[in-house]
Amino acid sequence: MTGKEIREKYLRFFEERGHQILPSASLIPHNDPSILWTAAGMVPFKPFFTGQAVSEFKRVTTCQKCIRTPDIEVVGRTARHHTFFEMLGNFSFGDYFKENAIPWAWEFVTEQLGLPADKLWITIYLDDDEAFEIWHKTVGIPEDKIVRLGKDTNFWEIGVGPCGPCSEIYIDLGEARGCGSPDCRVGCDCDRYLEIWNLVFIQFFRDEEGNYSPLKSKGIDTGMGLERVASVVQQVSSNFDTDLFREIMDYTANLAGHNYGQDNQIDLALKVIADHCRAVTFAVSDGALPGNEGRGYVIRRLLRRAVRFGRVLGVKETFLFKVAGAVISQMEQAYPELVQKREHILRVIRTEEERFLETLAAGSDILNNLIADAKSTGKIEISGQEAFRLYDTFGFPLELTEEIASEQGLKVDKDGFTAAMEEQRKRARSARQEVEYLSERGVMYKALREELGETRFVGYSMLEVESNVMAILKDGLQEISVKAGEEIEVILDVTPCYAESGGQVTDFATLRGPELEVEIYSVNKPVEGLIVHRGKVVSGILKRHDSVKVTVECGRRNSTARNHSATHLLHKALKEVLGDHVNQAGSLVEPERLRFDFTHYAAVAPEEQRRIEELVNQAVLANLTIDVFETSLSKARALGAAALFGEKYGQQVRVVKMGDYSLELCGGTHLTSTAEIGLFKIVNETSVGAGLRRIEAVTGMGVLSYLAAKEEQLQEIAGVIKSPVPELVRRVEGMVQHTKALEQEIEALRGKLAKSEAQDILGQVTDVKGVQVLAAAVNAPDMDNLRNMVDMLRDKLGSGVIFLGSVAGDKVNLVAAVTKDLLGRGLHSGNMVKEIAKIVGGGGGGRPDMAQAGGKDPAKLQEAIDKVASVVEGQIK
Structure with a gap:
């Protein structure tokens, strides 16, 4: 069985069991900056398991392309390490659970793949008696072939969120593949017992305190590596010996x-x-x-x-x-x-x-x-x-x-x-201990931090500082010196530059020395404690151990701080207007604008938006003092400081207090007074997912720019319709009413035209085995008009089959109808239109008495019409 055949067999097996086959998602995770790559089949479905979104399908099966790069150096030296692989999976979002997932898995590996049952072993989580009962009593696996393993191997969780126990299927490849130890058994690191399928039962929710509570809507997430199972089916000792490689x-x-x-x-x-x-x-x-x-x-x-x-x-x-x-x-x-x-x-x-x-x-x-x-x-x-x-x-x-x-x-x-x-x-290896799929570049930065020490950030209170160049990198490699024109990364011992984090964008800055200037256009923190400045040498030569003056671009910093402070006021105003259920779900703070995502079940109405704007601007005009201080996490919570759900905080936290109005944990840069925000204006409100809304807004001079643009638009509109701005509403209302009247007149004329055309084509009726058949291509702008024409012809014809087709743009519309007196003779509009639609490259269907279809090949419409009589003849009993 080839890899292609295994892939196809798997997907069809679960399709037959009610699963929707979905194409592989991109290797670049959609809207998930927490990971570099799609590294498992469940990654595209994380929002469904976490409840952030609702799946269109309750049952899904995929073959997901994946990339993992924690052990690049061992690829090719072992039988199963890969950077790219395909993960077969079936998923349930609140539909079936263990009672289906387990028997299906067994059926597939034994009956579809033909693997010998006596060579298969099962692992379950220590106290998962439910899984044990299904494996043992329902499937019939002997007790001594079911192994209970601990949390490190048989319990799936990633921090806060949905999680649950796992059950794995292993195959015994024989003593010759083993380590020779008398203790060799399932779970041994040797090649004898090979895991081929992992079934994850999503049944708990883990909170920030580490407590587990049962989920009302349970889920299934399974994964079977295609390359690995192909090596077993094809009876080769290495994945590289399969046809896939x-x-x-x-x-x-x-x-x-x-x-x-x-x-x-x-x-x-x-x-x-x-x-x-x-x-x-x-x-x-x-x-x-x-x-x-x-x-x-x-x-x-x-x-x-x-x-x-x-x-x-x-x-x-x-x-x-x-x-x-x-x-x-x-x-x-x-x-x-x-x-x-x-x-x-x-x-x-x-x-x-x-x-x-x-x-x-x-x-x-x-x-x-x-x-x-x-x-x-x-x-x-x-x-x-x-x-x-x-x-x-x-x-x-x-x-x-x-x-x-x-x-x-x-x-x-x-x-x-x-x-x-x-x-x-x-x-x-040391750097990888904390993150499962840490990139190779992350490993390099961790090693640099261990070698150079942590970067000291002083940017909350200082925008200019003398600093020493600790390291220079170009194309990921360390350099002793770089010259003008080269793009580089610089690590300093102390910096006033804010590294992009928490939704706030990076500072821009300049490094200066004798005959030296470096423009910094990006600052980030690739690993905790290390700040990396990315930029371009404008003039001079930058050398390791140079002493430089670092100056933050004040205008950008102040504009960004203005928008960041505004997000705190916005968060508080949203809670006041919409309710305490509102929580921040993400943000972007730039110099030009702010974007704020929050939990809410409906669109924010215009009057609610106006009230939110009023509250924020009232806080701005109140000139509230913005105090920033550090305290313990427990004291901050006792004070009522708002925190992001799921965010990790240390024992010491930074608190931003705006008068008595707002109190939040935050590591960003802020103003000293709310009055410095100037003005606040919401420019957009949209949905970004189930239960998630997004507000975009501007502050300060951004509000003036926004209002100026709106005023310019009004002036342009006024010029187009030749009306003074104060008269615009009245003039537009009049134009709308006039347009409606014209549309009604056009519809009436279309109706008369359709009646006339219908009368003309009645002469095209033919007799097929005693049944009147009218098939014609007509002029109809859309499906509604085509259906109305069919109804009109059916009334005039009395008894018969009507089949009309029309071209609308680059598409074909088809409608078929059979009068009720002929339904007993085997005529079926749905089957008729389904068959004929294939000619125009489409499909459709419907009831016996009336059905419709679409197509994408207008050039073949007449061919389809010519086919109607033979299709009708074939249906008549």
Whole structure:
């Protein structure tokens, strides 16, 4: 059974059990900045499990493309580590629960996949007796084949929110695949017992205090890795030996003049290239581009690593874009978007390859200098640290460094290289302990924080400060110095710059020194405690350990603070007008505007918006003092300070108090008085999801700009309809009334025209086995007019079949009707219109006496009309 067949069989199995098959979501999570990639099948459905949104379908099944990058270095060295993989899943949102999910899982693996029942094992959560009873009594699994495991493996939760126990299906691959230990059993880290399917039962809600309460609406979230189950079904020892990888690996091997399975190093390279190229191809298809941060950095890292392994195969020119073509050819049936974006994908990959080859050329120059230095000082080897720097910075494989050094009579300190590699891995492992899917770039920043210490932020009270340059990064690599024109990242020991967080955008700033100027256009905090300034060297040379003056752009900071302070007043006003159920659900604070998302069940009415504006502006005019202080979390809560639900706070918190009106926890920058806000004006109110609303507003000079734009619009309208602004409402009302009268007149004329046309086409009636049949193409602007014409003709015809078609824009409308006296003879309007609609590239249906359909090929309307008589003849009994 091929991977394609398994994928299709799985989706059809659950479709037959009432599940809606949905296409894979994008690898770039929609509206979820908390994660870089879609890393599991349930990610697109998080809002349904958390209750933020309601699913259109109660039962869903998908094959979700996923990316995970916590262990890039081990890809290809193990049987099952991948960066890109496909996750099969079936989901229930408040519909069925364990009583269905468990038997279906067993039925699929034993009957559909044909896996031997005696080789399968089941795990459940320690106290999940409900799952045990279903597995044991309903499915018939012996007690000794059901293993109870703890919370670390068999309970799913991510902080506050829905969670629940898991049940997994394992397969025993035999003693030969085991570790040989007498204690080897389900849960062992060896390859004998392989988990193939995880069933998560969403049945509890975990609150901030760690308490669990039962959910009224329970859910099912299952996941089965396609590559892993394919390896079991195809009876191969590694995922890479399945057809999902072998087609790509064989293509690459042929491209490089090798054969898979004859050399371990060649095999490793083929595996890494296949895996990484799959990830890059799909990520670029979904909109990711190689870059220096976030997803872009991950893509660049994977692509360059694949190119490096191409060197192991002896390939020195661009080749990865060709392998991407093979990936597209293999996966296009399941993911047609790959074909649509083929040119874009290949162009992006080829361009990045060419750029990296230039980087490799620069690495060659450095290596040649190292060789020259070694020879001049009488050394016989390149140090392991230098070899590792070439590998880590320029992508030079150790083997390539050894080969070039050997040609010059030198060796490479491999032990030193291994030690440097292990040291980096230790830092990476330490940094990854806190976050499951932390990006490789995050690992780098954590290592920098450990090396340099934390950045001291003084921007609440100071907008200018002397600081020292602790590190400079370019393209993710540390530099000693950079010159004018280069875009870089700078880490300082102290900074007044606010790093983007909590919805507030970054500060802009300038770094200055003797003959030096650096524009800072982005400040962020990639890991807690480390502030990174991104910018461009305008003039001079910036060097590590330089002393610089950091100056925040005051205008931007003040405008942003004006909008941030306004959000606090808005939050309070929303609660007063709409009710205490209103809570902040997100915000964006920019210099030009503010955006505030909040929980509320209905649109905010215009009169409510006016009242909210009044309350905020009253607080502005009251010139309330804005006090900011730090206290303990418990004291802040005792004072009644508002906090964001689900937000993590330390023991010490920052409180922003605005007179006696507003009290909130907040880490943003604020004014000293509400009067500095100037004015507040709501410009938009919309829905952003089930139970979530959004208000956009402006303050200060932004209000004047908004009002000026509105006044200009009024003047333009007045000019168009040739009326003074004070008379606009009266003039527009008159125009609306006149337009309505004209529309009524047009409808009346259309009715007369339809009657006339109907009378004309009655002459086209034909006799089919004693049944009057009228089929014609007519002029009707929409479906309503077409139905009215059919009704008119049916009344005039008395007994018969009427079938009319019309073209509206680029679409075809079809309506069929059968008079009641003929229904007993087998004639059925719904079946009739359904069959004929196929001719015009559409579909439809309806009742026996009347039905309608649509199509998208107007050129074939007459062909469809000509088919009516034969279809009627076929239906008549």
